[in-house]
Amino acid sequence: xxxxxxxxxxxxxxxxxxxxxxxxxxxxxxxxxxxxxxxxxxxxxxxxxxxxxxxxxxxxxxxxxxxxxxxxxxxxxxxxxxxxxxxxxxxxxxxxxxxxxxxxxxxxxxxxxxxxxxxxxxxxxxxxxxxxxxxxxxxxxxxxxxxxxxxxxxxxxxxxxxxxxxxxxxxxxxxxxxxxxxxxxxxxxxxxxxxxxxxxxxxxxxxxxxxxxxxxxxxxxxxxxxxxxxxxxxxxxxxxxxxxxxx
Amino acid sequence: xxxxxxxxxxxxxxxxxxxxxxxxxxxxxxxxxxxxxxxxxxxxxxxxxxxxxxxxxxxxxxxxxxxxxxxxxxxxxxxxxxxxxxxxxxxxxxxxxxxxxxxxxxxxxxxxxxxxxxxxxxxxxxxxxxxxxxxxxxxxxxxxxxxxxxxxxxxxxxxxxxxxxxxxxxxxxxxxxxxxxxxxxxxxxxxxxxxxxxxxxxxxxxxxxxxxxxxxxxxxxxxxxxxxxxxxxxxxxxxxxxxx
Numbered sequence: 001x002x003x004x005x006x007x008x009x010x011x012x013x014x015x016x017x018x019x020x021x022x023x024x025x026x027x028x029x030x031x032x033x034x035x036x037x038x039x040x041x042x043x044x045x046x047x048x049x050x051x052x053x054x055x056x057x058x059x060x061x062x063x064x065x066x067x068x069x070x071x072x073x074x075x076x077x078x079x080x081x082x083x084x085x086x087x088x089x090x091x092x093x094x095x096x097x098x099x100x101x102x103x104x105x106x107x108x109x110x111x112x113x114x115x116x117x118x119x120x121x122x123x124x125x126x127x128x129x130x131x132x133x134x135x136x137x138x139x140x141x142x143x144x145x146x147x148x149x150x151x152x153x154x155x156x157x158x159x160x161x162x163x164x165x166x167x168x169x170x171x172x173x174x175x176x177x178x179x180x181x182x183x184x185x186x187x188x189x190x191x192x193x194x195x196x197x198x199x200x201x202x203x204x205x206x207x208x209x210x211x212x213x214x215x216x217x218x219x220x221x222x223x224x225x226x227x228x229x230x231x232x233x234x235x236x237x238x239x240x241x242x243x244x245x246x247x
Numbered sequence: 248x249x250x251x252x253x254x255x256x257x258x259x260x261x262x263x264x265x266x267x268x269x270x271x272x273x274x275x276x277x278x279x280x281x282x283x284x285x286x287x288x289x290x291x292x293x294x295x296x297x298x299x300x301x302x303x304x305x306x307x308x309x310x311x312x313x314x315x316x317x318x319x320x321x322x323x324x325x326x327x328x329x330x331x332x333x334x335x336x337x338x339x340x341x342x343x344x345x346x347x348x349x350x351x352x353x354x355x356x357x358x359x360x361x362x363x364x365x366x367x368x369x370x371x372x373x374x375x376x377x378x379x380x381x382x383x384x385x386x387x388x389x390x391x392x393x394x395x396x397x398x399x400x401x402x403x404x405x406x407x408x409x410x411x412x413x414x415x416x417x418x419x420x421x422x423x424x425x426x427x428x429x430x431x432x433x434x435x436x437x438x439x440x441x442x443x444x445x446x447x448x449x450x451x452x453x454x455x456x457x458x459x460x461x462x463x464x465x466x467x468x469x470x471x472x473x474x475x476x477x478x479x480x481x482x483x484x485x486x487x488x489x490x491x
Contacts, residue, residue, distance in 0.1 A: 051338045053491040076340035086334040086491075089257055096260075100253045104339040 002065045004029050004153045004185040005050070010059030012049055020045050020209040023059070027202075029152075030183040032175065034196040036230055037206035043189040044084055046206070047157050050187075051081050063153060077105075080151035082142045084158050084189075090131035094122060094141050097130060098148060105149045116144040119174055121167075135162035143171065147178075153185045154178075160195060168195070175199050193227045200226065205233045212237045250336070250346055254353035258319065264357075267315050271364045274311070275303045279372030296380025299373035300366060300388035301452075307365055308395050308449050309431070312358070313402055317423035319357055320406045323350050324486075326416030334491045347486045351479065354403055358396055366392045391452035401445035401471045402427070404478035411485040445474055 005027040013019040020042040027033050035043050048054040050061055052068050061068040066075035088097040098113045117123045120140040125133070133141065139162045146154055160168045176199065178184040190196060196203060203226050205213040213233035220229060258264050279299065286292055294302050327333040336346060366388060374380040409426060410419035427446075434441025441447045448467050455464055 048491065053334055053337060055490065073340045073342055076338065079338075079340075081338045083334065083338065085331055086338070087331040088335055089332055090330070092257070092260060096256070100256065101335075101339060103249045103253055104341055106249075 003027060003062075004031075004064055005187065006060070006062040007046075007050075008060045008062075010046070010049060010056045010061060012045055012054060012056045014045075018042070018045070018209065020049070020206070023206075023209075023211050025204050025211065025214055027153075027185055027187060029185055030179060031202055032179050032186040032188065032200050034200035034203040034226070035187060035189040035206065036191075036193075036196065036203055036226075038234075040208075041206040042209040043206055044157055045209075047081075047083055047155055047187070047189060050155060051076070051079065051083065053083065077149075078152045080146035080149055080154040082146040082154075082156045082159050084161070086142075088130050088138075088141070088145070091129060093127050093129050094133075094144075095126040097141075098126075098145060101145055101148055108149060112148065112150070116147050117141075119147065120144045121170060136164055136167055139163050140167060143174075147174075151184065154187070156186065156188045158189055158191070160190065160192060172198055193230065196226050203230070205230055207234065207237050208241075248349070250341055250349035251352050251356075253336070254323070254349045255356060258323070258353055258357060261322070263318070267318075267361070268364055271307075271311075271361050272368045274307075275299075275365060275369035275372045278303065279369075279376040283376045292378070294377065296373035296377035297384030299377050299380075300369040300384070301391055303365060303369040304388070304391055304395060304452070305450055307362075308399065312361060312395075312399055313427050313449075314424065315361060316354065316358060316399060316403050317406055317420055317427060319354050320403060320410050321416040321420040321423060323354065324407060324410050325413045325419040328489075328491075329415050331491075337491065343487050344483065347483050351404070351407065351482075354407075355396075355400055358399055358403070362392045362396060387456060391456060394452040394455055395449075397468075397471055398445050398448040398451055401448070401474045401478075402430075404475050404482060405445065407482040408478045408485060411482065411489070445471060 003026040007023055007025050010023045011019070011021050013021070018040060023042075023046060035046065037043055045054065049056045050063070050068065052072055055069070063075040064078060068075050089100070092100070094117065095113060098117070102108045102110075102113060114123060114126070117126050120143050122137065122140050122144060125137065130138065130141065139159065143156075143159060146156065160171055163171060172195065175186060175188075179186060186199075188195075188199065200217070202216045203214070204211060213229065215226070215229050217226075220226070282294055282299075286294075337343070370385055370388065373384075406423050406426070410423060413419040413422060430444050430446040434444070434447065448471055451464070451467060454461075454467075458464065
């Protein structure tokens, strides 16, 4: 079976020394994978490499078997994204922004725009301009954009940032439902370990641009949680590299 | 072409774009009666209805339109980069070449619209306010407006290449204005340099009207085409290699 995402020995180094080094992992269809790590670990860099916002120095990235650089359009047809820092056009309304995005998916029906807005509780605000939205409303809207194209693979970079408790719960229910009912695959970068425990089937832990651990829920020892595994990995990394600080 | 409608929607929904369309329409309307009053006072005809659209065009192509184009280019390239809006489109299933093409086509369409507005407005003003408005003058004006699109696009592509060095639209706009004025002023100091710049052809419609399709005009057309190809390629290279 083809993996939804294949990351093979990907390296990306910025001039300031930050980045990712020799990362490899894969995600199977229907999996919800959590990308964990301290600030500056390289989570957003990896996500930007996956969607080709930045080019890796080395390595290969394949989405559904399509090489992200040489087969970008085919690869991205099935991908929904929410990348931290990426902004919609703030002088247009939420609906107009969705309409703009929908032009890239020819088979998409107009009804889908209202459907995704209702999923994130934004249907009442669809005719409001993005610049009038609060941080939480923007985040809900970006989640709607990520789900717009009926994607089979969704990349979410800190998706619950700025969301209230109700928003977080709605988000978690939505992810669970889509993963279970439609076998949508998710790669979620987050700092919230309780979110990972609730949602994820697998975690990948990054520290200083390197992968320091990967674990599935099935493989966890009895009585262990993702949180305890995460702490074990971070402590082990500190023992091996006591002077390693986030760059 | 799926992104052209998006780029056009982004451009025309800006208040500044609407304002420029209105100013473009009102400029000849304000100039026409002023010229008429002045001519009546001095008792001497400077411009008539036949040549009025060409007078307005010569003013527009030298100062007004290049500034509007610099503004549009700064908004669509560094402006979107500054606001992190460009990445919003770049993560969709569309290649960077198609996005770049759609942006250039959008600016081309914007320029065409501005020229059309000024053309209609100047002809209406000429017909209402000035003497000797002729159908021949109107046709000749239409030809001149159409021809003016080409050298202005060459300047646009030149600016597109340079503005991508900047991360802010205001800095890019300032640089574009300085660069354009250097291109205008430089030939006065070094006349031979002027031949190499597209600003030399900014009023080339006069050459077409005076001499018709001559070898010189054809040579300049080929030169402008080469200029456009070169800076389209260089601009696209800049756009493609950019990381977000």
